[in-house]
Amino acid sequence: MSDYLKNGYLTLEDISPPDMERLEKGPVAVIECVQEIPCNPCSDSCHRGAITMKTSINDRPDIDYKLCNGCGICVANCPGLAIFLIDQSYSETEALVGLPYEFLPLPEAGEKVMLLSRQGEVCGEGVVQKVRNTRAMDRTPIVFISMRKDLAMTVRFFRR
Ligand code: SF4
Ligand code: SF4
Numbered sequence: 121m122s123d124y125l126k127n128g129y130l131t132l133e134d135i136s137p138p139d140m141e142r143l144e145k146g147p148v149a150v151i152e153c154v155q156e157i158p159c160n161p162c163s164d165s166c167h168r169g170a171i172t173m174k175t176s177i178n179d180r181p182d183i184d185y186k187l188c189n190g191c192g193i194c195v196a197n198c199p200g201l202a203i204f205l206i207d208q209s210y211s212e213t214e215a216l217v218g219l220p221y222e223f224l225p226l227p228e229a230g231e232k233v234m235l236l237s238r239q240g241e242v243c244g245e246g247v248v249q250k251v252r253n254t255r256a257m258d259r260t261p262i263v264f265i266s267m268r269k270d271l272a273m274t275v276r277f278f279r280r
Contacts, residue, residue, distance in 0.1 A: 121133065121134055121154075122134055124154065129238045129239050129240075130152055130154060130238055131238065132273065134152070134154050135150065135151070135152050135154070137150055137273060138150070138185040138206075140208075142185045142186075143206060143208040143272075144208045144209055145209065146189075146190060146207060146209045147189070147190025147192075147205050147206065147207040147209075147216070147218075148185055148188050148190050148205070148206055148207075149170075149171075149183060149188050149190060149192070149194055149195060149203050149204070149205055150203070150204045150205075150206050150273075151171070151181050151183050151194075151202060151203050152202050152203070152204065152276070153180060153181055153198075153200060153202040153203070154180060155180075156178045156179065156180060157178065158177045158178050159177070159199070159200070160173050160177050160181070161194075161197040161198060161199065162181050162194040162197060162198050162203060163181055163194075164197075165193050165194050165197035166188075166193065166194050167191075167193070168187045168188065168189060168191075169184075169187060170183055170184050170185075170187035170188040171183050171184075171194060172184075190205055190207065192205050192218055192252065192262055193256075195218060195220050195260075195262055196220065196259075196260040196261075196262060197260070198220065201220040201222070201260075203220070204217065204218060204219060204220075204276065205217065205218030205262065205264075206218075206272050206273065208269060208272060210266060211266075213268070213269065214266045214267060214268060214269060215266070215267060215268070215269045215271070215272035216249060216264050216265070216266050217246075217264070217265050217266075217267060217271075217272050217275055218252075218262045218263070218264045219262065219263050219264075219265065219275075219276065219277065219278065220260055220261070220262055221251075221261050221262070221263045222260060222261070226251050226253065226261055226263070227248045227251060227263055227280060228248065228251070229248055229249060229250050229251070230247065230248065231247070231248045231280070232245055232246070232247055232248075233245070233246055233247070233248060233265060233278040233279065233280055234278060234279040234280075235265070235267055235271060235275040235278055236275065236276065236277040236278055236279055237274050237275060237276065238274070238276045240277070242279070243271060243274055243275060244267060244268060244271050244275070245267075246265040246266055246267035246271075246275070246278065247265065247266050247267075248263060248264070248265055249264045249265065249266050250264045251263050251264070252264070263278070265278060
């Protein structure tokens with residue numbers, strides 16, 4: 121574990137991301153929730169039973185990547201904005217990353233944005249491909265941004 125409480129951000133060593141074989145199969149949720157707090161909308165909302173809390177609501181969520189189909193319902197239901205969608209199968213050269221986004225105005229498809237890492241550092245440029253914002257998704261918009269494949273596990277926010 122990194123010293124995320126002191127640093128204020130997570131690193132890859134704090135999470136258990138899917139392996140490359142799963143990432144390349146299609147969209148999948150990546151959970152970046154490390155604190156033991158009484159919270160479980162992620163597991164309650166997943167109709168495929170992919171997310172479980174091992175022994176109690178205070179546990180960190182555990183995800184079975186084989187069951188996850190990348191529908192995004194848990195992303196919209198997480199009050200901590202701690203779940204992201206990664207699709208490494210998007211194209212030969214680009215990944216599509218879905219980020220929960222609770223600011224207005226919402227970006228529109230075609231908009232170019234600056235990509236930010238977990239630390240808030242600019243790490244490239246991406247293009248908004250779509251914004252999903254429906255009642256079924258609890259009205260938390262998910263912004264889908266195409267970017268270089270190698271950035272998909274680094275980018276976790278964007279600047280307009
Ligand atoms: S993306 Fe869909 S299938 Fe995957 S864990 Fe979230 S709710 Fe479940
Ligand atoms: S809903 Fe979000 S904040 Fe709550 S346990 Fe699940 S991933 Fe963590």
